[in-house]
Amino acid sequence: xxxxxxxxxxxxxxxxxxxxxxxxxxxxxxxxxxxxxxxxxxxxxxxxxxxxxxxxxxxxxxxxxxxxxxxxxxxxxxxxxxxxxxxxxxxxxxxxxxxxxxxx
Amino acid sequence: xxxxxxxxxxxxxxxxxxxxxxxxxxxxxxxxxxxxxxxxxxxxxxxxxxxxxxxxxxxxxxxxxxxxxxxxxxxxxxxxxxxxxxxxxxxxxxxxxxxxxxxxxxxxxxxxxxxxxxxxxxxxxxxxxxxxxxxxxxxxxxxxxxxxxxxxxxxxxxxxxxxxxx
Numbered sequence: 001x002x003x004x005x006x007x008x009x010x011x012x013x014x015x016x017x018x019x020x021x022x023x024x025x026x027x028x029x030x031x032x033x034x035x036x037x038x039x040x041x042x043x044x045x046x047x048x049x050x051x052x053x054x055x056x057x058x059x060x061x062x063x064x065x066x067x068x069x070x071x072x073x074x075x076x077x078x079x080x081x082x083x084x085x086x087x088x089x090x091x092x093x094x095x096x097x098x099x100x101x102x103x104x
Numbered sequence: 105x106x107x108x109x110x111x112x113x114x115x116x117x118x119x120x121x122x123x124x125x126x127x128x129x130x131x132x133x134x135x136x137x138x139x140x141x142x143x144x145x146x147x148x149x150x151x152x153x154x155x156x157x158x159x160x161x162x163x164x165x166x167x168x169x170x171x172x173x174x175x176x177x178x179x180x181x182x183x184x185x186x187x188x189x190x191x192x193x194x195x196x197x198x199x200x201x202x203x204x205x206x207x208x209x210x211x212x213x214x215x216x217x218x219x220x221x222x223x224x225x226x227x228x229x230x231x232x233x234x235x236x237x238x239x240x241x242x243x244x245x246x247x248x249x250x251x252x253x254x255x256x257x258x259x260x261x262x263x264x265x266x267x268x269x270x
Contacts, residue, residue: 026263026267030259030263033259034256034259034260037252037255037256037259038256040252041249041252041253041256044245044248044249044252045249047245048243048245048246048248048249051245052243053243053244053245053246054243054245054246054249058232058236058246058249061232062249062253065225065229065253068221068225069225069253069256069257069260072218072221072222072225072257072260073260075216075218075221076218076222076260076263076264078218079133079216079217079218079219079264079267080263080264080267082132082133083132083133083267083268083270085132086130086131086132086133086270087270089130089132090130
């Protein structure tokens, strides 16, 4: 394979890896916090139902809230994924553009 | 001659491919808005301070002392929802193509505003809290649950909004 092509492939790999590594660490931290928060919330609701602090009306409200939290947790991850894909895509396009500029 | 053709053909092919992609430098998520992040940060501080004040529970007899704080916070989150939704979510060929690829794996990019949804849920939570406080006062575990719900949605909104800063 042509040396320039090999160099370009390596550059693309490097730029994509750098973006992904940084973003994955953010996603991991966020996911851990969210899973823990949703689990804690479930326990608080259980405790409130048992000690009578949470009545039937509030129970319904908090259970709907748990569902909304889980749904939006996934949607936030999808939103973050959009940004990561955009960053990788644009970084690759930049590299390709520079490669073209260097030979024209 | 054959050697030159062999060297030039991949180059032409490469330039053609790149030229197609170059037109596709894209935006797949809304623009970062510093004002939104700053407002969320300051409003969340006020919210946490209010929740700390009522953490032991409340009595409906002095609800009027808290009513303004509820209204201010609800208004702030409603305004944040509007601000977050005011930014257009880009829809372009690249998004369509990427979604087509992801859908083959049972996935797709979000076409919603996770932060706007979170602001709306926080506003709903505060409205319910206000209503319960006014009708019967709040019990400590109920306050804890309201706080947990608000904190989780705040984390979602702040993480997403901060992540938009490319």
